[in-house]
Amino acid sequence: MPSLLVDNIGELVTNDAGRGVGGPLGIRRRVALLIEDGEVVWIGPTTDTPSADHRIDAAGSAVLPGFVDSHAHLVFAGDRAAEFAARMAGERYTGGGIRTTVGATRAASDSELRATVRRLRAEALRQGTTTIEIKSGYGLTVVDEARSLRIAAEVSTETTFLGAHVVPAEYAARPDDYVSLVCGPMLAAAAPHARWIDVFCERGAFDADHARAILTCGQAVGLGVRVHANQLGPGPGVQLGVELGAASVDHCTHLTDADVDALVSTRAGDEDGGTTTVATLLPGAEFSTRSPYPDARRLLDAGVTVALATDCNPGSSYTSSMPFCIALAVREMGMTPAEAVWAATAGGARALRRDDIGVLRPGARADLVILDAPSHLHLAYRPGVPLVRQVLHNGVPR
Numbered sequence: 529m530p531s532l533l534v535d536n537i538g539e540l541v542t543n544d545a546g547r548g549v550g551g552p553l554g555i556r557r558r559v560a561l562l563i564e565d566g567e568v569v570w571i572g573p574t575t576d577t578p579s580a581d582h583r584i585d586a587a588g589s590a591v592l593p594g595f596v597d598s599h600a601h602l603v604f605a606g607d608r609a610a611e612f613a614a615r616m617a618g619e620r621y622t623g624g625g626i627r628t629t630v631g632a633t634r635a636a637s638d639s640e641l642r643a644t645v646r647r648l649r650a651e652a653l654r655q656g657t658t659t660i661e662i663k664s665g666y667g668l669t670v671v672d673e674a675r676s677l678r679i680a681a682e683v684s685t686e687t688t689f690l691g692a693h694v695v696p697a698e699y700a701a702r703p704d705d706y707v708s709l710v711c712g713p714m715l716a717a718a719a720p721h722a723r724w725i726d727v728f729c730e731r732g733a734f735d736a737d738h739a740r741a742i743l744t745c746g747q748a749v750g751l752g753v754r755v756h757a758n759q760l761g762p763g764p765g766v767q768l769g770v771e772l773g774a775a776s777v778d779h780c781t782h783l784t785d786a787d788v789d790a791l792v793s794t795r796a797g798d799e800d801g802g803t804t805t806v807a808t809l810l811p812g813a814e815f816s817t818r819s820p821y822p823d824a825r826r827l828l829d830a831g832v833t834v835a836l837a838t839d840c841n842p843g844s845s846y847t848s849s850m851p852f853c854i855a856l857a858v859r860e861m862g863m864t865p866a867e868a869v870w871a872a873t874a875g876g877a878r879a880l881r882r883d884d885i886g887v888l889r890p891g892a893r894a895d896l897v898i899l900d901a902p903s904h905l906h907l908a909y910r911p912g913v914p915l916v917r918q919v920l921h922n923g924v925p926r
């Protein structure tokens with residue numbers, strides 16, 4: 529495969545702070561970056577660049593690792609624009625609209641679902657997202673969960689079985705039976721297409737006992753654990769996630785001190801992040817449901833590893849834009865621009881237990897974003913502006 533040199537980088541966010549320079553983002557200035565076979569192989573000064581088959585002139589702009597969106601629900605049919613409008617007119621969000629999407633998803637053909645997944649994947653890539661996690665969870669039958677994951681796996685290796693999104697209407701009177709279905713035939717059909725298992729652990733969805741049973745079954749067949757936790761109110765999700773060694777607990781909007789302490793404890797002695805439970809914050813959900821934002825400052829000050837993701841879904845957060853989430857996190861959640869950019873790149877990689885993405889150093893995947901801006905600061909400073917000039921995914925310009 530021909531080599532590619534990205535030259536004239538004004539500011540390179542490496543997230544490789546281990547080198548001891550450039551602050552937490554490991555920023556380097558006036559450098560070039562060489563790519564071979566989809567990997568970064570060299571980073572050095574622009575005055576000393578190696579020869580390459582092809583060259584991209586970054587013209588002094590900022591370059592950063594591709595965004596890692598570690599929480600998205602892309603396999604669905606229909607939209608819920610009317611529900612959004614009703615909410616903006618004063619109705620409260622309860623999560624009940626998920627069943628509307630379940631009905632539309634079951635009725636859709638494979639090709640309709642595939643077209644939506646591919647459209648949203650392409651939309652995210654244009655905005656700089658080079659890795660995206662995709663959950664099932666709008667099928668809620670053995671057949672529909674398996675096909676959702678099969679379609680998701682066509683565009684991402686980070687696929688998550690979320691059969692425990694809500695209890696579907698036909699099981700409303702017998703939730704124990706639904707949990708048995710999820711742990712039995714549904715898991716068996718889903719697992720070959722999934723890397724992760726997730727549960728919506730919330731009042732009105734799954735309680736701690738049901739969530740523990742489902743997550744434990746998933747672990748037993750080799751799936752990693754993630755949890756939708758503490759979104760709509762305080763609850764057991766965060767501590768359950770920590771107890772089970774979850775890679776990430778997501779939402780974290782309503783936390784007790786004990787929840788924060790539990791998350792901090794997962795970092796003890798964990799140099800490479802391999803056993804840390806990340807708190808993944810999803811500010812698009814609070815924005816789109818007009819709800820109070822999670823307190824990122826409290827988590828960061830306590831020493832919790834924080835990631836940002838979109839929660840892209842048709843009900844509570846229909847955005848695929850990581851730059852938008854960065855801007856929200858800075859303006860509304862007390863994060864600095866550097867913390868938000870780290871959380872949207874390296875933080876997402878930690879939440880997926882990956883060390884080859886979210887970072888730019890020799891050996892890392894050549895997933896990167898060239899901005900139409902001189903600094904990463906502009907992602908929060910210029911909200912809503914399409915600042916992504918070019919995306920390279922596996923070293924290939926998109």
Ligand SMILES: [Zn+2]
Nearest residue numbers: 599601756839
């Ligand atoms: Zn979600």
